Amino acid sequence: MLSKQKLVSIEEAIDGILKELPSVNNAVELEKLKLKWGKKFDLQDVIRSSDLLSRINASKEYSPEDKIKFKKLLKTNPVxxxxxxxxxxxxxxxxxxxxxxxxxxxxxxxxxxxxxxxxxxxxxxxxxxxxxxxxxxxxxxxxxxxxxxxxxxxxxxxxxxxxxxxxxxxxxxxxxxxxxxxxxxxxxxxxxxxxxxxxxxxxxxxxxxxxxxxxxxxxxxxxxxxxxxxxxxxxxxxxxxxxxxxxxxxxxxxxxxxxxxxxxxxxxxxxxxxxxxxxxxxxxxxxxxxxxxxxxxxxxxxxxxxxxxxxxxxxxxxxxxxxxxxxxxxxxxxxxxxxxxxxxxxxxxxxxxxxxxxxxxxxxxxxxxxxxxxxxxxxxxxxxxxxxxxxGREVGIAENLKRAAKPGKIELVRREYQASKAKEVFLSFEDVDNDLIIGFCRLRAPSESFRPELTETTSGLRELHVYGRQDKIGGLSTMTQHKSYGKQLMQEAERISKEDWDCDKMSVISGIGVREYYKKIGYYLDGVYMSKDL
CATH class of the missing domain: 3.20.20 (TIM Barrel)
Known part of the structure; x- marks a missing residue:
């Protein structure tokens, strides 16, 4: 257990780091700053970024813009x-x-x-x-x-x-x-x-x-x-x-x-x-x-x-x-x-x-x-x-490894396979040249079901996922999550359901917190699913 004096020293070191933080531009400068103040107070362990962030989050001294900047600089484990x-x-x-x-x-x-x-x-x-x-x-x-x-x-x-x-x-x-x-x-x-x-x-x-x-x-x-x-x-x-x-x-x-x-x-x-x-x-x-x-x-x-x-x-x-x-x-x-x-x-x-x-x-x-x-x-x-x-091909992880997708090279790819007595379609946006996947959806053709919402002419979207760093809900971003790939995947899934399979409804297995998104693009709550009449 840390002594009272050691806890005081840590708090004073954090104060010193936060005063100089606005002048820090990158991770290397941040580590030098933490080492400097740790050495000044004879702290064997380097001050943790999480301790700095905790203080920043609790403080009213910083503007929203400053908090965003500091969080980006101090974020640990971005993967x-x-x-x-x-x-x-x-x-x-x-x-x-x-x-x-x-x-x-x-x-x-x-x-x-x-x-x-x-x-x-x-x-x-x-x-x-x-x-x-x-x-x-x-x-x-x-x-x-x-x-x-x-x-x-x-x-x-x-x-x-x-x-x-x-x-x-x-x-x-x-x-x-x-x-x-x-x-x-x-x-x-x-x-x-x-x-x-x-x-x-x-x-x-x-x-x-x-x-x-x-x-x-x-x-x-x-x-x-x-x-x-x-x-x-x-x-x-x-x-x-x-x-x-x-x-x-x-x-x-x-x-x-x-x-x-x-x-x-x-x-x-x-x-x-x-x-x-x-x-x-x-x-x-x-x-x-x-x-x-x-x-x-x-x-x-x-x-x-x-x-x-x-x-x-x-x-x-x-x-x-x-x-x-x-x-x-x-x-x-x-x-x-x-x-x-x-x-x-x-x-x-x-x-x-x-x-x-x-x-x-x-x-x-x-x-x-x-x-x-x-x-x-x-x-x-x-x-x-x-x-x-x-x-191994996710664009988010690849970006972390300095492999970026090229917007002009992204294509819609369709793969089909049979699984558990029904046809499955795996639709994905991919940078084929760099072998990166930007987003995908899993579409299942109608099959025998025990759910009252699902008829013999109901297709199912089992997953919709667009990769990239997590963005604020409703916020603007240059990352992949907000480049309309999700909407385009949905539109193609609806087209396949209606034109290829003669479906009159597509139902989505939606997380509770995603229902608002589906409501905005024409879906309605249908039992435990979000559905759209085609």
Whole structure:
């Protein structure tokens, strides 16, 4: 704990830095200034930019223009906003999954962490610190964004850990309402009021994701999640083998994965799979799973998270490892498998994560390097494997790496594929020469549905996303998010629906905080969707 004198010294150093900040023009000058004042007060650690931003945000001395300038200069980790949104992860209280515990799974009641998490991940720490209160977790995360110079106005939320929709319905309802109240800054009597307020709130939820199991995606369960504002489901799939599911005590079958995927997609939800290379498999098996994912129309996930199997103390897998009955991939083996798997991941899929956000000190065996994605990219480069997945071609991330799209070279590209008993069209604006993707939408043709809003002549827009740094809602910008790419994608999706498929309505699975946008371009609230008659 810092002494009183040390705290005073830090505050005086911050005062000195802020007085000279208006004359600073770049990051190099900023670091020199922080070092200068740190040395003056004999501070071993450099003053953090977040401490400076926190003082600036709380002060009335600075004009709005000065605050914008200082935030741009002091912003930390700008890659967080490169995809156009701020991600807010929250966790429900620890509880057992309905089937029991998977062999590799940490956490759960008695550990102060939800199942499948160690309690030391940033989101898990924040959840525990806030007593797993949804509202407090949200407020804490929003403040963290603001203190580091970010503008969390367009927020994508993920409710993580365990199996949320296996909780009692009352708990689910209360937790989700509390989450909305965290973004709204206002409490409400019921969930519908909270959702309505968020449509025009300062911090809008543009997407809501639930982590769940393939056995918890029945028609009724999906209907319930849609009422909460769900736009994406993430399924723990891990492998594509019933024998391994039994050995790992997963409590589901491959057919459950197929059915869950179909139910989600025909409700126009986005689907993400969690895959786990090395779970009682060989490299050849794992590579084969990835090939099957994108060649078999029963699967075709929109996104994947790749988590090589880790041996963690307190799990059944740890006991097998101690007895010499199991050995996970190390970083070299995992990066080799994943680099080969990347050959089969198509343009419409986004690899959202590679490796878990778990401190290496907690890993008994497995990948103990935190830069696994970099290792994968290095191997791909050596083997001349081209990355076709979305994240590797996003214009926002590319801009951060000094690769910019050329406006005159941007084209509309149409790709079609069959997935879960219906045709899918992936429309994207791309700089084909520089292999960059500016924005895209996922359009699904009419298919058998269990939702009353969706008829046999209703197409579905499952996702609309334009990349680039996050811009202020309603503000003017030179970034990609406000160059009308989104509107053009919508118009082409409507044209395909009407002219190619003879649809008379297109429905959008919209985040609550995006409804205002769709209203402005002619859409109306239609149950849980935003729809337009064609």
């Amino acid at each position: 967080r906003e490169n995809s156009g949104v701020s991600v807010v992860a929250i966790m429900a209280m620890p509880a057992f999954c309905p089937h029991g515990t998977c062999v590799y799974c940490p956490g759960g009641p008695g550990t102060n962490s939800p199942q499948s998490y160690t309690g030391f991940e940033p989101a898990a720490r924040r959840a525990a610190q806030n007593g797993f209160d949804a509202c407090k977790q949200v407020r804490s995360r929003l403040k963290q964004f603001e203190d580091t110079g970010h503008t969390p106005e367009k927020c994508e939320v993920i409710i993580m850990g365990g199996t949320f929709n296996s909780f009692p319905r009352d708990y689910q309802y209360t937790f989700v309402k509390s989450m909305y109240e965290g973004f709204n800054g206002v409490k409400f009597d019921d969930l519908d009021q909270a959702k309505l307020y968020n449509e025009t709130a300062e911090h809008r939820i543009i997407g809501l994701t639930f982590e769940t199991r393939p056995t918890c995606a029945s028609q009724q369960e999906i209907n319930d999640l849609l009422e909460f504002g769900c736009t994406r489901l993430e399924f723990g799939v891990q492998v594509l083998d019933d024998k391994i599911y039994m050995k790992a005590k997963r409590g589901h079958t491959l057919q459950d994965v197929v059915d869950a995927t179909w139910n989600a997609k025909r409700a126009f939800l986005k689907v993400c799979y969690h895959m786990m290379p090395g779970l009682f498999t060989t490299p050849e098996q794992d590579i084969g799973y990835f090939k099957t994912l994108f060649s078999d129309e029963r699967f075709q996930p929109d996104m994947i998270k790749i988590y090589p199997t880790l041996v963690l103390p307190g799990t059944g897998l740890y006991d097998l490892w101690k007895r010499g009955l199991y050995k996970p991939y190390d970083a070299e083996q995992a990066s080799e498998v994943i680099s080969e798997a990347m050959r089969y991941i198509p343009e419409y899929c986004r690899v959202m994560r590679v490796d878990r956000d778990i401190p290496t000190t907690l890993i008994a065996d497995g990948v103990k390097k935190s830069n696994l994605r970099e290792l994968v990219l290095e191997k791909m480069k050596k083997k001349n494997i081209s990355s076709r997945e979305i994240r």
